[in-house]
Amino acid sequence: MNKTKDRIEHPLDGLLRTDRIPHIWCPGCGIGTAFSSSLVAMKTSGIDLQKTVMVSGIGCSGRGAGYIKLDSYHTTHGRAIPFATGMKLANPELNVVVFSGDGDLFAIGGNHFIHAARRNVDLTVVCVNNFNYGMTGGQAAATTPCNAKTTTTPKGNPETPFNLPFMAFAAGASYVARWTILHTRDLTKSVEEALLRRGFSFIEVLAPCPTSYGRRNKQKPLDTLKTYQDRTIIKHDCHPAEVQLDFERGITLGKFFDQERPTFLDMYDRTCRPQNIVDKSEAV
């Protein structure tokens, strides 16, 4: 084996469908970084990868499921979470990771998100938030900052975006964090933690979309990263109500909430199953 061959191997090759590379993500896009952080976290967390599944919805981030070399399901727009819920409930041994975008998880799929968080279904949800619908060419999303320009808000966005960690927290998630793709070590550690937590874990990952969002908002690829460097503050345990994204005054990152509570299946077993069955399983 020659040295060139050694060099072109990527440490994550074992987890990638290398026969599907090159991927579709644009130069400067942040999804790849969020994706590799998630993959590294899967490796380092020590979870059984054969029992690990990635479920995605539709959109640029939704293509994540197509590149991971594990059982992976690329579903319909907005419906990754209900699909993942069915998987987890049918086989509780599976580690189910939902990897998808802000448009998918919080506009068309918003209702599913809050209900899965409320039920505390044992899922790890990684949401790449690039503030717009990238795949369809840059339309406004439920996360587009007020006044930002997109193809469907040519004079600026008149709407107020969601504060995603606050929504996750309010709906009942067990673990809530936010990072940017510049904070890869923190992000990786956070995904690793989330994978090992029982219950509904949510991580928002801020990511640049220079092709569709950046160029309409006077943000060159490096400008966005510079913002992530200069205008972010890490404040663990900050109340999620206080982390509304504000690019002028500063963006709060960190692990905002981490508190275990019974999962959907814990409660289901306790409440609905004949107690002799439950007792037996607890005795094991």
Next chain:
Amino acid sequence: MKPAVLTGEHFITGDVACAEGALAAGCRFFAGYPITPATEVAEHMAARLPDVGGTYIQMEDEIASMGAILGASCAGAKSMTATSGPGFSLMMENIGLGICTETPCVVVNVQRAGPSTGLPTLGAQGDMMQARWGSHGHYEIIALAPSSPQEMFYLTITAFDLSETYRIPVLIMSDEVIGHLSERVIIPEASVIKLRSRPKPKGRKDRFKPFQPGPNGVAPMAIAGEGYGIHVTGLTHDEKGYPVMTAEAQEEMVAHLTGKIRRNLKDIIKTEAYRLDDAEIVIVSYGVSARSSLAAVDEARQLGIKAGLLKLVTVWPFPEEKIRQLAERVKGFVTVEINLGQIHLEVQRCAAARVPATLVGHAGGTVIPPDRIIESLRNFS
């Protein structure tokens, strides 16, 4: 644990019989959302599933319910949902995902009169074409129509068998009358219920192609967590399951999805004949309307009209050959259904103007009285 198969004689509604049929078929996951007149299926599953090692979840809507049963099926469970018109409309996109990803599951539609909210508590058969073409794109589907609580029990088992065999969502197109009708239902011993299950992959896991068809046109199905590392997508894909964005790949995939059903019509299509051998006029009907038709045949015979009934147990794929064969020798067809002509369009198509075909139907809200069918039969003679 309690027995999944409640062997014995029962007096239960169609909805409850459907739930019992599902349990007897090995269904261990149900996701649903309340809707009249299908709610009792969910209620019965909620009560029974945890006792037999299964899981019930009430989702936030029917879109989520359909998504959840697909996910559960991909994780290895036999899964089902039940709904009525408005919920059926919401399920359509994910039914398409199930067709494209070849995910077995059963969807029950206890039909009520539409469009829109319509008559929630009153029956109809107005979703028959939606069952055929309601999701976007070109595809084949399997839909069964039970005429009694007993058939709700058996056909739910058949629906699971077909969905597992052909890796496709199977629809049970019931209606409010059958769903809420209480009748005697006999549940046999568990040992005599022979179930089919999805074809399993063999050979090396790293070489497995999850969408490469086997001998009957159906690909063996790997389950999440078994170590095959499969990719499944609703995008047009090749045998590896990888997205391929070309017209050729599209042609090949749709040919496969439709072909696996078209090539197995003999196994899938089930009809029942009543006094058909010497019939001159053939009533084509299904579901609750087949019961009105049955009464009409006997009455018509007493009046000297040589009528017979072809009851469609399988509505989709449509038994085209059967109708074509009959069109060679009979004087005409009367389609009886609670809509203004849906399956009737298929009967007309297959009769191909060789013999006349008329419709006895209305917009929904009540069953079709046998008198109206007899009146139509008289007009033929």
